[in-house]
Amino acid sequence: xxxxxxxxxxxxxxxxxxxxxxxxxxxxxxxxxxxxxxxxxxxxxxxxxxxxxxxxxxxxxxxxxxxxxxxxxxxxxxxxxxxxxxxxxxxxxxxxxxxxxxxxxxxxxxxxxxxxxxxxxxxxxxxxxxxxxxxxxxxxxxxxxxxxxxxxxxxxxxxxxxxxxxxxxxxxxxxxxxxxxxxxxxxxxxxxxxxxxxxxxxxxxxxxxxxxxxxxxxxxxxxxxxxxxxxxxxxxxxxxxxxxxxxxxxxxxxxxxxxxxxxxxxxxxxxxxxxxxxxxxxxxxxxxxxxxxxxxxxxxxxxxxxxxxxxxxxxxxxxxxxxxxxxxxxxxxxxxxxxxxxxxxxxxxxxxxxxxxxxxxxxxxxxxxxxxxxxxxxxxxxxx
Numbered sequence: 001x002x003x004x005x006x007x008x009x010x011x012x013x014x015x016x017x018x019x020x021x022x023x024x025x026x027x028x029x030x031x032x033x034x035x036x037x038x039x040x041x042x043x044x045x046x047x048x049x050x051x052x053x054x055x056x057x058x059x060x061x062x063x064x065x066x067x068x069x070x071x072x073x074x075x076x077x078x079x080x081x082x083x084x085x086x087x088x089x090x091x092x093x094x095x096x097x098x099x100x101x102x103x104x105x106x107x108x109x110x111x112x113x114x115x116x117x118x119x120x121x122x123x124x125x126x127x128x129x130x131x132x133x134x135x136x137x138x139x140x141x142x143x144x145x146x147x148x149x150x151x152x153x154x155x156x157x158x159x160x161x162x163x164x165x166x167x168x169x170x171x172x173x174x175x176x177x178x179x180x181x182x183x184x185x186x187x188x189x190x191x192x193x194x195x196x197x198x199x200x201x202x203x204x205x206x207x208x209x210x211x212x213x214x215x216x217x218x219x220x221x222x223x224x225x226x227x228x229x230x231x232x233x234x235x236x237x238x239x240x241x242x243x244x245x246x247x248x249x250x251x252x253x254x255x256x257x258x259x260x261x262x263x264x265x266x267x268x269x270x271x272x273x274x275x276x277x278x279x280x281x282x283x284x285x286x287x288x289x290x291x292x293x294x295x296x297x298x299x300x301x302x303x304x305x306x307x308x309x310x311x312x313x314x315x316x317x318x319x320x321x322x323x324x325x326x327x328x329x330x331x332x333x334x335x336x337x338x339x340x341x342x343x344x345x346x347x348x349x350x351x352x353x354x355x356x357x358x359x360x361x362x363x364x365x366x367x368x369x370x371x372x373x374x375x376x377x378x379x380x381x382x383x384x
Contacts, residue, residue: 033269038202038215039261045201045240046194050107052149052184056138058099058121058130058156065099065133066125073100073125080136099127103138103152105184109192116182119152123176130156130178140184152184195253200243200260207239210268215241218265271379273368278384280361282368285379293376 057076058065066073077098078090101121111117121135133156140150156178194200204212212235219233223246226232233243249256274283312321371377 033266035264035266037261038218038263038265041206041211041265041267042202042204042215042241042261044194044257045203046196047109047192049109050142050149050190052105052107052140052142054103054138054140054152056101056103056121056152057136058101058127058133058178059097059136061097061099061127061130061133063096064129064131065096065127066123068093068095070095070100070125073098076100099123099130099133100125101130101135103135103140105140105150105152107142107149107186107190109190111186112189113186115186117150117184117186119180119183121156121178121180127176129158129175131158131175132156133178135180135183147188149188149190150184150186152180154180154183156180194257195245198245198250200245200253200257201236202241202243204239204241206267207237208268208270209235209238211265212236212238212241214265214268218263219243219260222263272382273372273377273379274382274384275365275368276384277362277365280365282361282364288377288379290371290378291376293371293374 055076057073057080068074073095074090074093077093077095078088081088101123103119103121105117105119107117119135119140121130123130135153135156137151137153139148140152141147142149157180158175158178202215204215216231216233216235219241220231223232226244227247232246233241235241243260245253245256269285269287271287271289272285273288275281368377368381372379372381
């Protein structure tokens with residue numbers, strides 16, 4: 001009886017170590033999906049950016065500002081001067097060195113009064129160039145429009161130029177859009193609350209049920225069980241993981257979040273093919289799969305070349321010199337080739353197969369769309 005028990009104990013030990021070895025053996029998915037920090041794929045709920053907007057004037061332009069037909073610019077200048085006790089007739093103002101702009105900025109979380117942020121200016125009149133201008137003091141409001149969260153002012157940088165003369169013009173970048181680096185001072189802070197009844201919620205950048213569960217498992221594997229025997233982390237849905245703050249971190253929440261965000265997890269990725277038809281760019285995930293499918297591909301090339309010829313009349317005749325056009329049309333078509341992609345083909349098989357039939361990036365776009373339409377592409381096809 002004792003020998004039988006010893007045999008079963010030995011068998012259990014062998015099974016345990018065998019399962020551990022199998023668990024530690026990385027599969028193909030693990031190799032292609034790297035370990036990343038939780039902070040790189042999530043954010044803390046309640047910690048967010050806020051958008052600011054304001055209306056301002058850029059002065060000091062070299063005759064490239066708004067014309068008098070931009071009545072709001074003329075009125076804005078008149079109102080500004082009246083604030084300084086200078087009363088003028090708006091019709092007497094010249095505004096070619098002034099441009100009306102909309103000022104936008106992003107207020108990041110946890111910035112405090114006196115901090116500086118960048119602002120972006122966009123002309124709303126008919127100004128040609130904001131180069132060399134200076135933004136006058138502009139209050140920046142939040143969505144409500146009542147509170148002033150920052151005040152912007154400073155020299156404008158456009159990162160380009162717009163020069164011309166004698167009918168010629170050289171232009172680089174958008175000269176009617178500029179920036180003022182560190183041009184806005186924070187006047188009012190936005191309170192941030194990232195804990196709710198001793199709980200923190202992680203919001204996934206790319207919602208995914210598998211990734212949310214993996215994050216929960218990694219956190220529970222690190223911090224163990226609560227005093228009540230429960231879990232510290234729980235996946236609420238595909239985009240949220242709720243984490244309970246341990247009692248020993250109750251007065252050190254920032255320390256807990258810092259440690260939490262450094263944990264590594266292997267995110268799950270969807271089978272997706274992203275296509276940009278304008279640039280011919282194709283990006284396919286490693287887990288894209290195909291059913292068995294045949295692809296025929298042939299290139300039809302049509303070349304039309306037009307050449308102008310000058311025909312001179314014979315000497316001492318009444319003929320006139322004329323210009324004639326000679327058109328040459330060439331049509332060439334490659335032999336169609338048939339490529340069979342077996343079922344379960346991976347991304348490398350797809351690329352090799354499509355390259356084998358001589359498909360260019362734009363050809364591959366059409367082929368992938370046709371394969372998706374045939375139901376053989378088992379991935380989401382996203383066209384930008």
